[in-house]
Amino acid sequence: MSRSPSEPITITSRRNPTIIKICGLRDKKNREAERLFRFDGIKLYCEAVFSGLELVYVLLCNPNSGSVISRIKSCGAPDPNETGATVISLPARLFESVSEEKSPEGIISVAKYIDKFHKIATIDNNSDAGLSRLEGKIIMLKDIQDPGNLGTMLRSAAALGFERVILAGACADIYNPKTLRAAMGATFRLGTLALRGSGGAEVIRTLQASGRRVFAATPAEGAINLCDLELRASDCFIIGNEGHGLDAGLVRICDASVKIPMSPGSESMNAASAAAIFMWEISNSK
Known part of the structure; x- marks a missing residue:
């Protein structure tokens, strides 16, 4: 069940505390300390939502976020703005520096550890x-x-x-x-x-x-x-x-x-x- 849409936050600095925390999740010790993990791509975002994961952050690449959301909806998954996660819009250069993909699709998700599994x-x-x-x-x-x-x-x-x-x-x-x-x-x-x-x-x-x-x-x-x-x-x-x-x-x-x-x-x-x-x-x- 989708939630009421929330307005995305725009961040432009690599030194922003939230961006620093998300980048830090590349390391296991930080993942365990925060009890959070990150993953790139539309496929994994959709799988996470369908599996009921609790998303904390969703990072979208601006100005491509519209096409990313359209592809997400075509898979039957909700708009990230309707998941209850904090949605963050990043300019392309900053997004590429945060992503771990060589050819990023324009979305990075951060979720809580799945302790039930x-x-x-x-x-x-x-x-x-x-x-x-x-x-x-x-x-x-x-x-x-x-x-x-x-x-x-x-x-x-x-x-x-x-x-x-x-x-x-x-x-x-x-x-x-x-x-x-x-x-x-x-x-x-x-x-x-x-x-x-x-x-x-x-x-x-x-x-x-x-x-x-x-x-x-x-x-x-x-x-x-x-x-x-x-x-x-x-x-x-x-x-x-x-x-x-x-x-x-x-x-x-x-x-x-x-x-x-x-x-x-x-x-x-x-x-x-x-x-x-x-x-x-x-x-x-x-």
């Missing part, structure tokens, strides 16, 4: 961080450090009907602008559970104790071919770091190691591509 927890002797109560299809990512890869994995998980993505170890930030761009709106509706201080072993054991089978995605010698494995919808794959994969200690406590059959001479594939294949197989299991 994205949880942060710690596994200890008193809590399993809710892992034993997770329902539906899940996948675990360990030390996925490239924001583009993480965003692509989130996009695939959302498309294939996964309810939750578990993030263990040193994964990229889900609110990194590159993650958001690659996820193409999946971050706005897909649940994640980031486990701080977890090396992964506790996660695997907790999932196994809850009745799930946990498989290490690895091309290591002795791994089972994916096509030879009869999967269940409750099974969980672990995707490791883009460079070194999964630690041997984690692989040993998994129920089995599983690999994707590849042509001779091919040693591995991109982590995001491999994750999509594993998730596809899970989505087609019973």
